[in-house]
Amino acid sequence: MSETRTAADLLRRSLDTFLAKDMKGWVDLCDENVVLEFPFAPAGSPALLEGRTAAYEYLRGYPDLIDVHRITSLRIHSTDDPDVAVADWSVTGRVLTNGNPYEMSYATFVTFKDGLIVKYREYWDPMAFTTALTGSAF
DSSP states (O other), rough: OOOOOOOOHHHHHHHHHHHTTOHHHHHHHEEEEEEOOOOOOOSSOSSEEEEEHHHHHHHTHHHHHHHEEEEEEEEEEOOOSTTTEEEEEEEEEEETOOEEEEEEEEEEEEEHHHHEEEEEEEOOHHHHHHHHHOOOOO
């Protein structure tokens, strides 16, 4: 008998895969037609990605840019919809191109269907992201 996983379990698995820097593995957790939304994406970064291929193209170089050492806080919330979970999480790491510290907090809303991510919406601070990457505050 197969184990039933809740949306919260699936979201935790996706974060563990991300922390392991397995971008291909993370994308494999997505539906072929996944939609990724980043409403606060900084200028020059996509706010919307559609499809597994686009998601992988966006994420594949992430481990070469930012070395996330660990998740420093994590709260995963179940919702009234059994296919939706929300994570409030923070990470610490280092920007590999310049050595700057990378400290970021995220709010992530994920919808699953048949055990796969179909919609991923993530909020983060674009100013902190840009400052970490460039070393310049705006």
